[in-house]
Amino acid sequence: MTFSQPAPDAPFFVVINAASGHVDAEEVMACIGGIFDEAGRRHEFLQVLDPSQLSSTAEEAVKRAIAQGGVVVAAGGDGTLSAVAQAVHGRGPAYGVLPQGTFNYFGRVNGIPQELEKATRALLRARVQPVHVGRVNGRAFLVNASLGLYPQVLQDREKAKQQLGRNRWVAIYSGLRTLAGHVRQLSLEFEQGGKRRVLKSPTLFVGNNQLQLERIGIGEAAALDAGQLAGIVVRPTSFWALLWLALRGALGKLGDSDNVESFAFKRLSVSPHGARRAKVALDGEIQWLDTPLVFEVPEPLPLMLPLPEDRVEVE
Structure with a gap:
């Protein structure tokens, strides 16, 4: 175009x-x-x-x-x-x-x-x-969109910074508290290309930035050049396993973990079980969107x- x-x-x-x-x-x-x-x-x-x-x-x-x-x-x-x-x-x-x-x-x-x-x-x-760019329910995003654990980390981190100040250690402390207290697993129904499946996961992350995906070690980063988005799902796991995954991401090896599934797509419908609305982080900003969540690649x-x-x- x-x-x-x-x-x-x-x-x-x-x-x-x-x-x-x-x-x-x-x-x-x-x-x-x-x-x-x-x-x-x-x-x-x-x-x-x-x-x-x-x-x-x-x-x-x-x-x-x-x-x-x-x-x-x-x-x-x-x-x-x-x-x-x-x-x-x-x-x-x-x-x-x-x-x-x-x-x-x-x-x-x-x-x-x-x-x-x-x-x-x-x-x-x-x-x-x-x-x-990416889009979910008509809302454009430039870098990433997510639901579940990641938006909660962002929301808790902002509250902590308002109370304790804006620095790296406050962000780390807040993130650890969220990981320790976040035990809820989402039941997510995916529809892609006419096929449906249900996955349980604490979070869904959709990436639209090759640099960010490469930094955390997700192979689907190259799919963005083909006009696709990259989906990342973490399988249900413990606090210590989530902490280990966060460390692997910091080291650029997240995609090598057996507890992580990543895939490329152009259109994906996601329905969290029992939820009419979902808390979604779009490039770090929290939004409440009606379900199902439809992720796609627009113009x-x-x-x-x-x-x-x-x-x-x-x-």
């Missing part, structure tokens, strides 16, 4: 999540704005001061971009990038990214510089290219991809 290129002077509408607490929004805007001013490029910042306003702010950016032939730009971590991509997807405007998070899997896998100044200058010369996203000479190698 090809997309039309925005005009060389197309304005940028930059959504910046000042409520995330990870960046100094004023400093970030000063850096971006200075580079755009130097290049004579029209731009407008749309700040998100309340996390609950992220989606509506992204929608406003899309409306302005459509009206003025502009580009919607997301400045933030993977969660912010995902929310803005959801607003852009299928609507027409090109989508630009200025990574500001911790992992930045989406930006890194697409060769976007991680330094703000370099990323901003690269955006000025970038060209639209279609990139692969691509029109990403402003840096020119080859501006791209950085994946580290």
